Amino acid sequence: MESNEMGRELLNELGVLQLYGLDAYRAPSDRSLVEASLSRNKDGLLEAHIRFMRRFQELERDWQLMKLQDAGFASSNGHESSGVVAAEAAKMSRKKQHQQQGLLPKGMTSIRLVELKVGKQHHGRVLYGVLCAEAFFLSLIQTLVEDEDGNAARVMIDDSSLDGSASWAKVQIRYRKGMKIAIRNPFLSDLPDESVALRVHSEDDVVILSEGPPLLPSEVNPPWTKLDAADLRTEGNRLFAKHDWAGAIDFYSKCIRKSLLSVSPAKQPQPPAPRGKKKKKPGSSNHAIPNKATVKSVALVDQDTVMLAYSNRAAAWMKLQHYEKALVDAEEALKLDPSHLKSIYRKGRALHALEQYEQACKCFSEALGLVSQDKDVKGALQKSEICLQQIQQGVYDLSKHLLSGCEGSLPECSDYVGPVEIKISATTGRRGLFVTRDVGVGELLLVSNALAIVRSDTTSLENFEACPSRSNASFRDDLLVKIYCLVLKSPKWLQHLSCLSDSECPGNEKLPPMDLFRSGGKWGETKLHSAQDISVRRVMGLLLQNAIDESGCCTQPALTKSSTKEQQGQFLGLWALPSFVNHSCTPTSARLHLGDALLLHASRQLEAGEEVTFTYVNSMLPLQIRREFLEQDSWKFQCTCARCELETRLKESLEHIGKHFQSLWAVNETFIPGTSETLDMANIAIKVEHLLKANGSYAYEQQLIRASFFIAYWFGYLNLERMGKHALKLPPPEMVIDATTAAAPGDGNALVFAAFWLKKFEDQGASKLVVNDVQNRAMLIFKCLYGKQKSSVLKKLMRAQAAN
């Protein structure tokens, strides 16, 4: 399933939202489900139910894993889902059935589905039916009941004895398909997605009248119960090879459990010796505790098995990005065999992923002591050493990557907090990011890896239209799903989320400790929330406040929007520390996106205490369009920066030109040179020049206005011949480059423009003086975006950009 489709559908699932404890927030629901539920149509309901269940099974494997883990692997260790437990659960349901049979008070009269009124509890009535679908747990027990007329309804049962950590098997046995049941005091509830369902508030209101079909042999005794520990591990390995990480974890856990039980007499159940009821098999013992020799051999055999199971489970946890768990397992394996190379290596990788680079280096060095020539270990050590250097010195060597034309694998960038701090802004009263000392242009302020990011799939033509952006709700939903999976994996990420501002909960203005954003930084003393504390509504709220797309920082021209390459750069993501940076149309920093990493460089000279801002939207556009973008992207504020104020002040004179620009821009953002629209657009630049002259604006103000109509100038230069004598009224391109630098230094469009002109002057054989002049201007823009790089690197980048 496509990831965006998956996200959308996931949110459309009423049940999934309920899982997150969210009743108020509802995405539009599945119409077919609503219709089937309103008409009590069994087939339609069954279809929707199966669809739900499958998707839930697929998507929520991770949740299930967490539950297994939280429950100390209770369910994966051979308790809940073992044959013994299945049989026990069946016994329980029989007991319940016997208890409840005849419990229907006399005088209760039966009622059928069609007679039920929505929203009314039918006291003294009982609905007889058969459970006609497999049950599953999603906040509540969810299944379907068919009444005596053959009509059906969804049933949601609040069964206090079964919670989220109960295995599927247990839920399905307790509410077995085919069981005859009676529901006391039925209540058909109106759900917020417009569908209806029988809400049963206590399991005592479901009376089981007959047990349903017998359990299948595989349910009573799943085949894996017959496997020994080594075979369970082999099965884990088989699933691992098939990239079924969750399945592999399940089997490694079973293996560990089985091994531990067989080697630990303390844990072994010790039933009293049977008193001659059964004939003793030759060679078998009466006692559950094996004799010493057996324990020793079992222990020896199993110690290796259990060590490998721990080690392999660590590898599987790594694949699922559960790094803390991977670390614990690798350490468990090393307790059993301190020199196990793979476990040392896995421990190192887990530590690296947890940004504990110093310790990771120690692990990899230890591993190299065992295999001095291993390429993987050497590479891993090198990576950890680079990251350690990055966080200690704030030095990120991007030159190799930049010199390759940003092709090939991306450099790994660890999180870094430079000379910045989160403070309350004296002017706005809101939190923002500020520099702690004077900084120069191109200085690195921070590096942050995305908490979650979604990109468009540009491998297929059909997906070209679907670009991740703040205004695309389905991508926002995708991001939301990713974030939910994320918070389950690490308390640090959960902590990151909980300090962000949230449109649903304004006033969360606490200042988080800066160490929270540093790789390997100490942050553990702050109070953690649990994943369940963060509702869908809250996550959606903080996405609306903090998620950013590539607007305003694209390194490809935004003038045409048709090629694959440009769209490949599109993303929507959430970064923790950058979420504290406020917007400005005259920003003080420029963000560079390298893969999932966001590098923020100062794009102006800043004095200690000055605010760090970047632009949330394409800033090379007139005020009205910038405002519309902010609005369209659901940013609920109006920028009041100096440039916005200037354009507001000049509103009357600029209004006509602005509207004309806007009408052209709205008709078609993809201008084809030589068409009448491009000429119209080019003429707007002439009008702006007239106006600037007439107004007698200051040079700086002129620059800001030119930047707002930057595209008109661009088209002016592209249509010089067609413009005739009007072309002479255009300022030299160097002035437009300066205008962009005055407004938004390091802007992606300005960068392309500058690189274009540098190449053009060179190709035209312009004097060295002119070429150097343009080159210096272009270098400044590149420095704002890419930071302080060697001039050879920046020059190479400019050439690559111009060649595009």
Ligand SMILES: C[S@@+](CC[C@H](N)C(=O)[O-])C[C@H]1O[C@@H](n2cnc3c(N)ncnc32)[C@H](O)[C@@H]1O
């Ligand atoms: C990414 S957050 C920035 C950090 C935020 N101020 C905080 O306290 O966490 C974005 C939110 O900050 C506020 N904001 C950002 N830039 C602003 C600006 N130029 N003027 C007013 N509010 C702004 C808006 O409420 C916006 O939704």
